Amino acid sequence: MQSFSARIDFSDPDQPAGPRLRRVFGAPPQTLVAHEPAQVRPVLDAVQAAAEQGCWCVGYLRYEAAPAFDAALAVHAPEGPLAWFAVYDQALPWPEEEAHAASGFQWQDRLPRAAFDAAFNDIQRAIAAGELYQVNFTARMSGLLAQDLPGEDRAGAAPALFAALQRAQPAGYAVYLDTGEEQVLSVSPELFFDWRAGRLLTRPMKGTAPRGATPDEDAARDQGLRTSAKERAENVMIVDLLRNDLSRIAEPFSVRVPRLFHTEALPAVWQMTSDVTAQTRKDCSLADVFAALFPCGSVTGAPKVRAMQMIHALEPGARGVYCGALGVVRPVAGGIAATFNVPIRTVTLQGAALHCGVGSAITSDAQADAEWQEWRHKLAFAERARMPFELLETLALEEGRLRDLPVHLARMAAAAAHFGYPWLQTQVMSCLQALLEVHPKGMWRVRLLLNARGQAEAQAYALPVSPQRVQLELASRAIEEAHGEFVRFKTTHRAHYEAFTPTKPGVFDTVLWNAEGEITECTRGNLALLLDGRWVTPALRCGLLGGIGRANALRDGRLVEAVVRVDELPRVEALAFVNSLRGWIAADLLPG
Incomplete structure (x- = not known):
């Protein structure tokens, strides 16, 4: 199996349903690293220069890089480089689907509800006092790879976990990056910015609702999010913040909001996004774009300086790559293109230890129970990937006939569509037919399984008479x-x-x-x-x-x-x- 140090799988920001930018990268001939705030801008300048010379640069800024652009932005001491970029001479095509060993993990700690409630109440008091309008409060969970348990092999664990995370949270702006010291596995649905030919697009994601249990309920949840005064207010606060941020580097009168309160269906939640665009000034550099926008207002709150001060007071440690920026700067006709996600739905891995952040925006009309449940919904992507699972149907086989077969198949097909598992009904039927030939008589309990690669398996067990x-x-x-x-x-x-x-x-x-x-x-x-x-x-x-x-x-x-x-x-x-x-x-x- 070929070894890769980085992978990108990005939606086209202008055509999310269109062709994706999917590339992989081998060992980088050069890396650009910033350990101190004063080194961040020079690293970004070097990244831009490399892309202008035809190279592809994949890397990140940690949330703690913020003071490199504004000393008033409060952060904790970083736990790694503030900026890290690999410089590649070429990008390679995305490989064929690879078979990975299972790479499950187990959580070691979670934020206690009492600690969440205490922080929530502190934020509400600050909002009531007029100090700010919104704070994006987060927590970090820690876990341990299952392969670290005695007797198990961890080889290939990070790529396997990234593949599982992508199945759990498809589309969006996915990045796998191996720096040698750590692996960053991001399946973020949120675009931070896309900058090319002087056009700068940001797409903040603010406003969340859980998916519904039925199509009608799902549609109602979508409509409820679109019309929720609370969620719209949460979104527009960040839109206003980003309009102000973009104006610092924009041509006069070029800042626009072409799309407001758009809802997107993710596997576990509905999310609300808005577009804010601008035409950047002729002399604008990549470092200038970051100076104007970083960190994204959707993961800080408003106003940004006071919100980050409160985050610093309430959150006990560094956020790291989570809530920073992760993406690619590449050559395109007429210049360069820079596309970065906001690294939410992101796992970082060091050896067998992994970390994952989760958070939400707290506003004046937020309710603690609802925000806590929102955290649970947002973590569904990690629960999907936490341990490998298969889709399951249990059927009665009675004298060579599978009871209620069409509706069982329809339900499994619906589950396959939901989880993104391939569904080939002819292959499933072939599997069942083989089972029927072996068990033409008697009463049997049939266990039909479908794995993430779309492969079906059926097993039969003797079915005793049911109790009265x-x-x-x-x-x-x-x-x-x-x-x-x-x-x-x-x-x-x-x-x-x-x-x-x-x-x-x-x-x-x-x-x-x-x-x-x-x-x-x-x-x-x-x-x-x-x-x-x-x-x-x-x-x-x-x-x-x-x-x-x-x-x-x-x-x-x-x-x-x-x-x-x-x-x-x-x-x-x-x-x-x-x-x-x-x-x-x-x-x-x-x-x-």
Whole structure:
């Protein structure tokens, strides 16, 4: 396998759905590094000169490089070079899809909720006192590569993790950069700036909403984000900040906002972006562009100087490459092009230790619970990549016939589209046909799997007769992941369900409920409840898997959707466990 020190996979800022800029780079013949603020501008000047001579330069500025442009911008002591660029004589074509060993990791620490609430309250007090309008507060999580566990090989871990992160967060402005001391794995959806032929485009990303559980709910979430006074205010504050920043290097009267409050669908969230453009002055350099814009206002707040002072007071350490700038400066016809992302959705790796930042903008009308949930939604990209997973369907094979096959395939195809897994139904059907030839008789539980490369596998296990009646127990706490994608879609990533595996003898499954106190499902199937004389099942918006058995019962009129709260359980007249494998099983709920 060929070794690469850098990869870029960038959207075209003017045509995001068009051809992508995808290049890889071997060992760099030269690197340009700044360790002190006074060295940052000269490094950027050298980068520009190299690109003007036909070279490609890939590199970063850490967030802590900010005082190189304005001494009033407060930062912590850096944990590495302030700026680092590799200079390449040529860019190589993106290679064919490579097979990488799995590269999972485990988190070692997370920001405690109490610490988050304390910082949130400090920011609210400062806003109320008129000190500022918005602060982008962040935290850093640390983790450990699974390959660092005894007996496992870490070779190729960084490229494998980058590939997993790209599958988890496709499109956008992805960069892999190996400096020798650390690897930067960024799958950022946010463009910091694109500068070419004197035209400077910035696209701040501010305003977030979670994706919906159904197409209708998803559309409603999109519309809600577009029309939210809070989210629009959050966005326009940064637009105004960037208009002011651009005016410092723009030709007179050239600053424009051609697009405002545009929403983009990412795998786990809807994000709001706006475009701010300008024509830069004839004598403007790359260092001047950074001096005017860095750090991006979307990761500081407004006004920038006071916001960064508060960030310095509240955040205990350096942000590093996270919230800095990461990108490429390259030769193009008539000059150079510089394209940098804002390194959010970014993991840095040193040996087996990794770090990942997460944050959100706090404004006067922000709510702590909502911001905390926003952090969880934004971290979904890392959870996708944290451990390899496959898409899963469990089917009943009865006397050579797969029950409800078309709807199972449709659900797996929908999951494949959501997670970006290739879907070749003919290959899946071929896999199932081979299984049917081996098991033409009897009752079997079929486990159909689809991996990230679109390869299907089917396994069959003897299916014992289902019990006539089962016992269920109520979960002792809410399932925090109720509204996450690993609940809405069926996969082999089931740690959130396994945490609720029954421990009492004779208990068949656990009844789950969300943070709002609403009943959702069991860990292996859906629920039916007889309440006020009718059979109901929890609504999808409560956070649950849309099971095939549940869908059949809804279609036949045996069930209707409803919201059932935990405190309503004493009124429930009867219960049933429902899934496509075992059908409808009467159930009793153990007293709590």
